[in-house]
Amino acid sequence: MPPAEPRGGGTSALSVSEVAVRFGGVSALNDVTLTVEPGTVTGLIGPNGAGKTTLFNVISGLQVPDRGSVHLFDTEVTSMKPHRRARLGLARTFQRLEIFGTLSASENVQVGLESTVKWWEWRHLQRVVPWKRRAAAGAGAGDGVGTAGPDRVPALRPGSLAASTCDRLLEGVGLAGLGGEQSANMSTGLARMVELARALAIGPKLLLLDEPGSGLDEAESKALGELLAKLAAGGMAVLLVEHDMELVMRICDPIYVLDFGDIIAAGTPDSIRKDPMVQAAYLGEAEPEANPAPEVDFSRPMTFGPEVEGLDR
């Protein structure tokens, strides 16, 4: 299935070209090609074990592909370290939560906000001395770090630029007022939002989201959809892996369908709904061409349960 062509001929945020990954004898990704354009929410769907998380790992640098190439904004990154890709403007969340559990929600975001700060520079080093802190606090993200209550490990000095950015991010993902909570003690749904806020904190141009909707209730999921649409409207490129088909069909365009490591379909939500290969993959039809199946009803949320661990590894 050919990939969607870049719209307007501009630079793609992400272009994955003929990427293949094998784990022992198992082929996890088979010549996968896709592009993600700025200003769109691109969907990536497929049954469990299809290779979605492996593809995310290839894009973000946790997995080097056996074949193929990955470009971020025209820069070849196929074997680049994850942190250098992040500095190019790539952020991601994880299907199985990867939060900094010891830290509070706002500290999680703070680590993202400060990710470009070089702590070994003198102006940051001197802030370690308590009485220097106020003097050194100035402009820029990461500045204005002070101590809050005795039981709150470091917090942002109220009123500073970093503090307001942090608050704004937490508020944006629906965590207003929860910044002081230790993130390990939060529910899965809330912790997912901490991860999302932390990803947004590095100011990404391309955002990879691995099932952000799981663990969210209907209202939260709706709010998530609105947030993603808003981010895309602001020019961000979003690649979304999600099992909540209603959400995907509503906000994603284009949508890619991955099955057993192959892209079996790509296109608009309407074309995906009608695609015989997709129907076969989801409904188990063996010969879609000989026996056209009715449209897949994506309006009701389809959940597939937790992915079996190990298949994506």
Next chain:
Amino acid sequence: MLGAGYAIAATGLVVTYTTSGVFNFAQGAVGMVAAFCYWELVSAHNVPVLLSLLIILVLGASVSGALVERVLMRRLHGASSERPVMVTLGLMVILTGVATLVWSPTTERQVNNMVSGQFRLAGINIQYQEVLIIGVALAVAIALRALFYSTRTGYALRAVVDDPELLAMSGVSPNRMSQYGWILGFMMAALAGVLLAPTQTTGISIEAMTLLVVNGYAAAIVGRLKNIPVTFVAAIAIGLAENYVINYILPHVPQNLVPDITYALPMAFLFIALVTLPSVRLRAVGRLTTMRAPRVAGGRESLVAGAGFFVVAIVVALVFNGTEVKGTTFLDLAGLVMTLGIAGLSLVLLTGYSGQVSLCQFSFMGIGAFVMGKIAGGGSVLGLLAALGVCAGAGALIALPTIRLRDLYLALATFAFADAVATGFFPDSHIYGSGGVSIGRIDIFGIDFAGDIAEFLLVTALFVLAALLVLAIRRSLFGRRLVALNDSPAAYATVGLNIGFTKVAVFAIAAGMAGLAGALYGTVQGVVGTTDFDIFPGIVFVLFITIWSIRTVSGAFLAAVTYVVLNQLWPNGVGLFAGVGIILIGRAAGGLLGIGALQFRLPWVRRPAGVDEMVGSPVGMAAMNGETRAAG
């Protein structure tokens, strides 16, 4: 022949690791105990060789392996990843401690070959004992290969670390499989100990036998802790290389360097193995910290507490000036507590915050003290700074080859480094030799701290400053990054932060702090020597701080108190205390100080809802296994 012995020991390590995800640091100690039991039975009580082997391997090793798994290791499910390392180290110091009590180190014990005689082949004399060892090693390797790849139990054994839950679903008990792994590991350790004992031409010693297996570490690492045939071949190669160096290279080097090189060999092999190992891929393991974060004192609170601590120290200095405890000045002992406290603080930073394990902080102390003694007459500030700088540099060099790898490899590298420094470097006549190095009391810009009170208050002030610094680092951007790195390396990298740089930086800072602590230790003690910075005391100290709490400043201080007090009261029993203590603490991440009733805070500081204790959950276990998978 050496290689064949290493091969058995190393494959034992790999078997335990593949089936339980735990690297058994006590492997050498198990072999050591087996060798002493063998000597006791065969040489002292004339029990027939075969019967002795039966008793040691089949009864002793297998039963104790099964017990260790059941009583010590199974409880650790859900613990933080450094805890199994600590518990196996605890087992090691218990075994060496008990052995010291049972088999007095002053007696010479020569273990004879099991089979005597020799034959000539192609002009070389070959002893039957050598043939026996090689034959046994080959038989063990073939039997293991058959077990792992041709039997149902073997498949289950290999599967248990990959996915215990999945294994359980197929009707096999993961715990049972881990237990088999420990039994096999212990039996192979014992076999290696018994077979290698006759190679100790000057008789078997507790320390040498326990550390003999360090050579096996390099082999196990070449086999990436999971590949038995590769481990086996690597062990043989290392044994041959060692023989080659001893027989063909050492005769050509100056005589005084021979012991240094001999002792540094395992370390050299290990580092070559580490450098050649391919990078480990970062993995998202879905790790969730289930522990409540320990409270970190705010800036003002820590300043007040630090000042209070110093005032108490002044009172103590005035009251106890001139008091002696067993021939040592009380204030000198208290000064040692402060300097060890600084070394402990370096571990809070390194292990407590960033989750990396170092077993060589005492080695850095020793290097720091040596540098202090040699620079500018032994009592200058210049010496302190040089100690800090040299150790920070050495620390960076040790951390560098392991940053691409998992944290366990750093623990292994630091263990090997501590071993090499304690057995090869410090005893050299140019370093400490047998006499030690004198270090004078500090003179800061003409102010002499020669008096006991002045010296004690100086090191106390430096301890307080170090504690304030560590807390300030924890509250800073760098501290947040250390904790974040510990919680989730995958997330750390994907927000744009450089894992390798952070790891090397914190290791170098901690090494520098330990070096400074060593230099100060020297100024308090006056003369320091090899025994001050031996590998076992270093490990015992790490255990004490883990027992009290490796994530808090108070933990570092109390560990130093415990260490100094027990060394005064019962030097031979310190290891036993540490080993039993860490086993009792088990997986409780907050240590003793995590127990609510023992938590200290200034009266006006609000008590939060929870205490820092582990909320036991299988998630930590999953994280541990996730890390294990990363070996692939």
